[in-house]
Amino acid sequence: MYRYSEFDESFVRSRVAQFRGQVARRIDGSLTEDEFKPLRLMNGLYLQLHAYMLRVAIPYGTLDSAQMRQLAMIADRWDKGYGHFTTRQNIQFNWPKLADVPDMLDALADVGMHAIQTSGNTIRNVTADHFAGAAAGEVADPRPVAELIRQWSTDHPEFQFLPRKFKVAVTGHPDDRAVTAAHDIGLRLVERAGVPGATVLVGGGLGRTPMIGKVLADFVPLADLLPYLEAVVAVYNLLGRRDNKYKARIKITVHETGIEEIRAQVEAEFAARKPLFSGVDQEMLAAITAQFAPPVFEPEAEGDYETWRAADPVFRAFTDTNVTAHRAPGYAILTVSLKAHGATPGDCSSAQMRVLADLAERYAHDELRISHEQNVILPHLPKRHLKAVHDALLAAGLATANVGLVSDIIACPGMDYCALATARSIPVAQGIALRFEELRLEHEIGPLKIKISGCINACGHHHVGHIGILGLDRAGVESYQITLGGDGGPDAVIGERTGPGFAYDQIIPAIERILRAYLALREGRHETFLDAWRRLGMEPFKAALYDKEEARADAA
Amino acid sequence: MPPRPYTPKVLTANALLEGDVVWLAADGHWTRRMEDAALIEDEASAELHLLDAHARAHEVVGPYLAEAKRGPKGPEPTHFREAFRTRGPSNYPHGKQEGR
Ligand code: HEM
Ligand code: SF4
Numbered sequence: 297m298y299r300y301s302e303f304d305e306s307f308v309r310s311r312v313a314q315f316r317g318q319v320a321r322r323i324d325g326s327l328t329e330d331e332f333k334p335l336r337l338m339n340g341l342y343l344q345l346h347a348y349m350l351r352v353a354i355p356y357g358t359l360d361s362a363q364m365r366q367l368a369m370i371a372d373r374w375d376k377g378y379g380h381f382t383t384r385q386n387i388q389f390n391w392p393k394l395a396d397v398p399d400m401l402d403a404l405a406d407v408g409m410h411a412i413q414t415s416g417n418t419i420r421n422v423t424a425d426h427f428a429g430a431a432a433g434e435v436a437d438p439r440p441v442a443e444l445i446r447q448w449s450t451d452h453p454e455f456q457f458l459p460r461k462f463k464v465a466v467t468g469h470p471d472d473r474a475v476t477a478a479h480d481i482g483l484r485l486v487e488r489a490g491v492p493g494a495t496v497l498v499g500g501g502l503g504r505t506p507m508i509g510k511v512l513a514d515f516v517p518l519a520d521l522l523p524y525l526e527a528v529v530a531v532y533n534l535l536g537r538r539d540n541k542y543k544a545r546i547k548i549t550v551h552e553t554g555i556e557e558i559r560a561q562v563e564a565e566f567a568a569r570k571p572l573f574s575g576v577d578q579e580m581l582a583a584i585t586a587q588f589a590p591p592v593f594e595p596e597a598e599g600d601y602e603t604w605r606a607a608d609p610v611f612r613a614f615t616d617t618n619v620t621a622h623r624a625p626g627y628a629i630l631t632v633s634l635k636a637h638g639a640t641p642g643d644c645s646s647a648q649m650r651v652l653a654d655l656a657e658r659y660a661h662d663e664l665r666i667s668h669e670q671n672v673i674l675p676h677l678p679k680r681h682l683k684a685v686h687d688a689l690l691a692a693g694l695a696t697a698n699v700g701l702v703s704d705i706i707a708c709p710g711m712d713y714c715a716l717a718t719a720r721s722i723p724v725a726q727g728i729a730l731r732f733e734e735l736r737l738e739h740e741i742g743p744l745k746i747k748i749s750g751c752i753n754a755c756g757h758h759h760v761g762h763i764g765i766l767g768l769d770r771a772g773v774e775s776y777q778i779t780l781g782g783d784g785g786p787d788a789v790i791g792e793r794t795g796p797g798f799a800y801d802q803i804i805p806a807i808e809r810i811l812r813a814y815l816a817l818r819e820g821r822h823e824t825f826l827d828a829w830r831r832l833g834m835e836p837f838k839a840a841l842y843d844k845e846e847a848r849a850d851a852a
Numbered sequence: 853m854p855p856r857p858y859t860p861k862v863l864t865a866n867a868l869l870e871g872d873v874v875w876l877a878a879d880g881h882w883t884r885r886m887e888d889a890a891l892i893e894d895e896a897s898a899e900l901h902l903l904d905a906h907a908r909a910h911e912v913v914g915p916y917l918a919e920a921k922r923g924p925k926g927p928e929p930t931h932f933r934e935a936f937r938t939r940g941p942s943n944y945p946h947g948k949q950e951g952r
Contacts, residue, residue, distance in 0.1 A: 346873060393869060395869060712943055
């Protein structure tokens with residue numbers, strides 16, 4: 297796995313020391329909140345509804361067992377024994393005390409982690425496909441490119457005061473598990489005539505004006521990628537609006553300026569910047585790539601896997617939903633669901649973090665991933681260990697066989713934590729999961745992505761949910777708006793609103809009506825909810841949602 | 853449009869050190885319980901209290917006036933957001949509800 301350099305280490309330590317001084321001066325009164333707030337945000341420290349919150353970056357979602365154990369230690373020592381994994385491959389601690397945060401940051405630095413650029417108008421934590429380097433059918437491991445971007449963007453003097461936050465995602469797989477089309481820049485690694493490169497998408501984003509990214513360059517050779525990206529961000533830095541924060545994102549710039557004009561300016565900027573890159577970036581990329589070399593895969597990894605599957609229906613159901621095909625023979629990619637029915641999506645207790653760390657270390661080449669879907673992954677697991685891993689996960693309450701199903705919901709913290717929220721998200725997710733568990737319908741319904749946000753900022757990705765739920769405040773009452781047909785994959789689309797929203801106690805029955813309508817209308821089990829939506833369109837679902845007669849008949 | 857009539861409010865903020873929710877009590881201290889807050893019934897003193905709270909930035913963060921009504925034990929929230937702030941999150945017994 298990648299090891300951070302000594303430069304990183306001393307840079308991070310000096311930032312922590314600096315912040316320690318700033319916290320001390322805030323507490324003794326020599327800094328006002330207005331002076332302190334930008335400084336704390338530069339170090340990932342927010343103020344939420346009931347407490348502070350520390351957001352820690354997990355670049356491209358990759359961790360080893362030592363890092364995971366340190367997160368558990370931090371959760372126990374300075375928080376309430378758990379952490380919340382987010383859609384941006386970060387972990388958030390919800391209850392730190394102001395005076396403890398410098399110690400938390402030092403503890404993170406001990407394992408090469410930090411909270412720098414997890415907030416503010418900078419290039420944020422770079423995200424990537426959580427199955428990177430493991431999935432069958434991958435064109436290239438996106439993590440070396442993501443790490444190169446991390447090093448280039450961290451503390452980049454030109455890009456510390458962008459018009460707005462800036463998010464980059466990278467995928468190296470045609471399935472696009474990184475939702476690249478919903479990012480300021482999305483990179484899709486491809487190969488043309490033996491030359492590695494990337495398709496560059498620009499101007500995607502969710503929030504109050506959701507937009508799907510447009511192709512800015514069909515192919516940029518990797519050798520040119522960094523100067524090209526720098527040109528894109530430089531053009532945005534110049535053109536991006538600063539008069540209105542809602543119009544400051546690059547999606548608006550692309551929309552207002554036009555993709556052709558942006559492309560022309562980027563090309564000109566690229567031509568000017570390219571000669572300034574002496575090739576050091578390519579040496580760095582080569583060195584980084586070498587460090588991301590895959591583990592030495594065992595030759596006889598399969599063991600008795602198929603025998604266990606045949607003998608044990610619980611194990612079989614678990615592997616059916618939670619295992620993805622690995623590129624090495626006899627290996628599995630295992631997704632560990634953090635969505636036990638009724639649990640808070642993305643939350644992981646310190647005890648569970650330690651179990652996951654132990655399993656990764658003992659059985660799975662010491663690697664873990666955090667997905668934007670708020671689950672944890674063992675990317676390289678020999679199938680002969682799957683039984684032992686399943687047993688350990690069962691004991692830790694981590695063996696829920698629901699990956700990709702109704703209850704595998706993305707939910708932002710919503711009004712239970714977030715100061716910006718207009719309604720709650722977590723109890724809605726909990727309620728849906730429990731209801732479909734009770735109905736025993738989740739496996740019958742099959743692949744489905746439900747995503748929930750507690751306000752229009754769309755941290756829960758609701759626009760690209762097959763079913764999206766947006767929490768709103770309607771005259772002091774929680775109300776929920778539903779969108780259907782969104783998709784975050786390679787042909788990403790924004791979902792369509794069904795119509796008027798639903799009250800808090802009506803949203804779960806409303807979701808049930810949609811899914812019962814799907815079961816009645818589908819052509820067979822092979823037709824997923826999304827496929828059925830694409831065939832049928834809004835009308836039948838709208839009828840199921842709003843037709844009072846039908847709703848009453850259903851309830852009877 | 854005629855000016856909106858003034859409705860009663862409490863002054864609330866987050867404590868500097870812990871980040872938890874506090875309200876201004878009648879004697880000027882920050883209380884952790886909304887029932888002990890002062891219900892501010894006239895507009896002029898609401899504005900004065902807010903100015904004063906901003907001046908006490910070494911104690912609290914982000915003070916603002918929140919709608920409230922008179923209840924049997926003291927001020928009560930009128931909006932669900934303020935109600936959550938008196939309790940804590942709904943998924944765990946954390947926050948203020950922890951101590952009850
Ligand atoms: C205190 C907690 C949080 C605050 C204050 C916050 C704030 C925001 C704001 C203001 C935006 C809108 C930006 C814009 O589009 O202009 C946003 C977007 C976003 N946030 Fe959060 N957020 C929080 C927690 C989270 C969490 C927990 C997640 C993951 C579960 C997350 C992931 C995202 C994502 C993916 C977007 C997407 C919008 C885009 O396309 O840029 N945030 N957040
Ligand atoms: S979507 Fe809104 S409520 Fe949810 S975390 Fe983001 S800012 Fe907070």
